[in-house]
Amino acid sequence: MLLNKKILVCVTGGIAVYKAVALVSKLSQAGAEVKVIMTSSAMEFVKPLSFQVMSRNDVYFDTFDEKDSHVIAHIDLADWADLIIVAPATANAIGKIANGIADDMVTTTLLATTAEVWIAPAMNVHMYQNKSVMRNIAQLHEDGYRFIEPAEGFLACGYVGKGRLEEPERIVDLIKERFSNPIQLPLAGKKVVVTAGPTRERIDPVRYISNFSSGKMGYAMAEAATKLGASTVLISGPVELPKPEGVRLVKVESAAQMLEAVLAEYDDASIVVKSAAVADYKPKEAQTQKMKKKDGDSSIELERTTDILKTLGAHKNSQILVGFAAETNDAIGYGKSKLESKNLDYIIVNDVTDPGGGFGSDTNVVTLLTRAGKSYPFEAMLKSELANVLLEKIIQEERATVDDR
Template sequence: MSQLLNKKILVCVTGGIAVYKAVALVSKLSQAGAEVKVIMTASAMEFVNPLTFQVMSRNDVYFDTFDEKDSRVIAHIDLADWADLVIVAPATANAIGKIANGIADDMVTSTLLATTAEVWIAPAMNVHMYENKSVIRNIAQLHEDGYRFIEPAEGFLACGYVGKGRLEEPEQIVALIQERFSKSVNLPLAGKKVVVTAGPTRERIDPVRYISNFSSGKMGYAMAEAAVKLGASTVLISGPVDLPKPSGVRLLKVESAAEMLEAVLAEYEDASIVIKSAAVADYRPKEAHAQKMKKKEGDSSISLERTTDILKTLGAQKKNQILIGFAAETNDAVAYGQSKLDSKNLDYIIVNDVTDPGGGFGSDTNVVTLLTKTGKTFPFEAMLKSQLAAALLEKIIEEERTTVHDC
């Protein structure tokens, strides 16, 4: 059975002579069992008529943001939500520049800005354009933002030059897509939905001040990235951080503890695993002032109130989810972690002493201990957070298999 059977693949076609290869790509994806839909830019339609892609995909072709084929939905949002994978092929220098800078001035770029699916970009252009500093800069930005690139091949170009810039052959692109879906099928978290919270929250005092903490979000982002690599459909709910979006995750940005609670509860019902690594504020100002508070003579105080305990709320509502908490402590980390594990109805808790020089907020490494509801303790020595995240998830998967087997 084809790994692409019933996979929903959105092909975004931008304007270059390599559009003819995109026709072959759509044909081969359809033949492999994928459901394919196509969006074209106005420039792409100068090379190939939309009817050609309609015949190859057996679906309507989209090219006008304001041409709503189904009045029940907004077309570019519907397509953005529909796709399992988005391919931009060919991707011109112009299209790459727009995507890198968040410009949404046509159907293709509007849809790309709205999608949370994984996006692959297959460039095709003149060799000198591909080597231009602005193009290199835009590609670097997209790499940082989590986009994946299908490198262009070297060879004879339509402009007469010989060099790098030729769109990769459709057969090779299809093979890469098949490999991507093949890997996910056999991975331990394939078919599982994992929700990860990360970073700090900010509780507003007034328009220019807030209460927060030192969490960088690095551990949570590493956990989300590790979950994707293990095959999970991963939702990352992040407070304000300065980190690139991990490839393959659906990123939801929030600011306050209340916003994070709302986002987590909306994703909780059908989640298989929830990893709450965010450092959520325990308190918020009772009153958030609409105007900047002016400095006065003498001391001042701010009245605080408790925020909702997200982890405890999830534990109380837990059905079949595996609930994993984090506990950042400054002393007696394991003892405090065990108390939270019991009181909040968790399956696992990962505790760390943030005063340890090998870990803590902002560090690229971490030292933690994993505690389980069955009473087991697993210490992990200092290692990169990316490595630690993978090791923690693999240990939890192993524990779940053992627990099920023993039953």
């Protein structure tokens, strides 16, 4: 599968550099043509000669050391590669790549390439969990980089936790899988249905009951699903947002219309993400004429709308059902309750009073809760970035569930 595939391995400085030597060796043995770029820090752990012997190619480490006067080395390498792997990727390297910094041959080459880039982090567990590192990783996810998650275990620093570079054999297997399915995106062939925005429940021809939902999170989820290869249907209440490219948009107004539209798409859906803020109540009788102002107080009798998410949970077959819970207090507690009572697979919980998120904001702060009892908190980030991170985490959880079977 790797015969004649051109793989560029970018090695940054960390104790896991010794594993990168084994990775280059195994890639070469599998038939790939491998070239290596090292940072100056990487050379403190392993000398370039080791990689030269394993790859049978020159090793690059100096942007200004042009080995062939007919080409510019970092541009030539950027164009040459079918796939680039950064292994090990330090927190420093991840930060540079995420922010477009090009101050050595690795980062300069990465900035110049149009090839697919995979990043295999390796660092202390606390560094990996640092908010700035998580933010940089989220940005790289949004930019289209693929990550090979670090493994858990004993680390060189003495800690036990997540941060070990994935084993070279596993990385090679992933690369073989990639080239056996060269254009397979994780949601290719899947139908994803997303609901977004508020609903409006008419009081009379000029008034309605609604909420402050902007639809931004739902639209971001629909766009992210499409980029991951899904055939996406976006069912939207009234919002002032442009239609995401590549999605099929269904516009609705009321809760009843949204329920009807979702049920029409539900049976053959693979994933349903219900991020819409649907009105819980509607006027029992909508007036056909404008209600005139009168002296004194007035009241409107309300009745419950159909709980769309609960209805979907009751009729779920093979669909992965993802709910949202916008709360103002005890968000996690209410989220866990809804996860169970509405038969969901995942629920994304946020406190709308948090200054980093909520209705109308471009950012959000959420926690992803799973049916298996796992909890994944995410710090404030752009909704466009968060949507991609959430979907990739759900995909990862589903793959792990299948593997466990």
